[in-house]
Amino acid sequence: MIAVHDLTKLYAGRMAVNHVSFQVEPGQIVGFLGPNGAGKSTTMRILAGYMPPTSGHVAVNGHDVFRESLAVRRSVGYMPETAPLYTDMRVKEYLRFRGELKGLRGRDMRRRVGEVMELCSVTDVRRRLIANLSKGYRQRVALADALLHEPPLLILDEPTSGLDPVQIRQVRELLRSLRPAHTILLSTHILQEVENLCDRVIMIHHGRVLADDTPERLTARLRTLTEVYLEVRAGTQAVADLETLAGVRKVVEEPAEGGWSRHVLRVEPGRDVREDVMMLARERGWELRELHRRLPSLEDVFIELAAAEPARTV
Numbered sequence: 001m002i003a004v005h006d007l008t009k010l011y012a013g014r015m016a017v018n019h020v021s022f023q024v025e026p027g028q029i030v031g032f033l034g035p036n037g038a039g040k041s042t043t044m045r046i047l048a049g050y051m052p053p054t055s056g057h058v059a060v061n062g063h064d065v066f067r068e069s070l071a072v073r074r075s076v077g078y079m080p081e082t083a084p085l086y087t088d089m090r091v092k093e094y095l096r097f098r099g100e101l102k103g104l105r106g107r108d109m110r111r112r113v114g115e116v117m118e119l120c121s122v123t124d125v126r127r128r129l130i131a132n133l134s135k136g137y138r139q140r141v142a143l144a145d146a147l148l149h150e151p152p153l154l155i156l157d158e159p160t161s162g163l164d165p166v167q168i169r170q171v172r173e174l175l176r177s178l179r180p181a182h183t184i185l186l187s188t189h190i191l192q193e194v195e196n197l198c199d200r201v202i203m204i205h206h207g208r209v210l211a212d213d214t215p216e217r218l219t220a221r222l223r224t225l226t227e228v229y230l231e232v233r234a235g236t237q238a239v240a241d242l243e244t245l246a247g248v249r250k251v252v253e254e255p256a257e258g259g260w261s262r263h264v265l266r267v268e269p270g271r272d273v274r275e276d277v278m279m280l281a282r283e284r285g286w287e288l289r290e291l292h293r294r295l296p297s298l299e300d301v302f303i304e305l306a307a308a309e310p311a312r313t314v
């Protein structure tokens with residue numbers, strides 16, 4: 001559905017996208033993940049046919065984004081980072097206006113506008129001025145617009161930015177419901193979002209692809225950071241005792257209130273020392289009020305990969 005080969009984009013001599021290549025198969029939800037300034041929006045704008053690349057080949061649904069940008073736009077529902085909604089229009093009026101630009105007429109127009117308003121839960125505000133809508137509603141109107149012409153591919157630039165947790169969940173559920181008929185590429189700087197929603201994650205940083213894999217495989221790859229937390233009421237020997245457990249590399253103690261202390265155990269990759277900790281606590285007569293393991297998250301993966309990246313040359 002998307003084939004990007006050696007894409008670069010220069011802004012006034014500065015490399016915003018730096019030799020990026022990736023492919024997206026139909027039916028996938030792919031998360032484009034990276035900090036602000038990583039090059040996500042630039043890449044997406046190029047993919048949607050709204051900006052030419054400096055070099056490289058980009059094909060969407062079999063069409064070259066540069067030579068066949070009209071065909072590309074027909075295949076893509078693009079939601080820009082700041083959606084250019086006409087705030088003096090009413091929701092339904094806006095969607096009809098957008099539908100007209102996309103070639104919808106008559107019965108098709110009525111059907112489709114009704115469908116996308118339902119799908120994006122904006123039917124109840126269809127007569128409201130866009131200017132008076134909350135951010136969550138505006139975001140959903142923008143999504144309805146992107147869906148109007150029934151494109152097989154959705155390119156959504158930070159679709160949940162500025163939304164509250166409830167709205168984020170609604171958007172996430174909506175996107176899930178669009179699979180597998182739609183292929184979705186969405187950008188975010190929120191790691192949890194890709195963990196919960198995406199089949200695949202493309203991490204980008206300084207315009208380059210750092211990693212491209214499933215969330216599970218990415219976190220499995222990072223095998224250095226398993227930690228176990230416990231809160232105990234124990235003697236001063238606790239740290240030394242915990243350090244004798246097989247698999248524990250390091251114990252850091254942080255005081256907590258009321259005689260409790262909190263210990264963070266850095267544990268060898270692939271080891272689970274929680275049972276041994278329980279037994280030790282029982283043997284020593286410690287009171288134990290918390291014990292849990294923290295597996296590496298995508299955030300850890302990102303931090304490690306970004307730190308390992310060679311210094312920028314441009």
Ligand SMILES: Nc1ncnc2c1ncn2[C@@H]1O[C@H](COP(=O)(O)OP(=O)(O)O)[C@@H](O)[C@H]1O
Nearest residue numbers: 011012016034035036037038039040041042043
């Ligand atoms: N229109 C532009 N003109 C000049 N520089 C830009 C423009 N748009 C983005 N940039 C720069 O390109 C880099 C990538 O930006 P962007 O693609 O918006 O990243 P992201 O969406 O990941 O935050 C940043 O350094 C940004 O400042």
Ligand SMILES: [Mg+2]
Nearest residue numbers: 040041042081
């Ligand atoms: Mg952006």
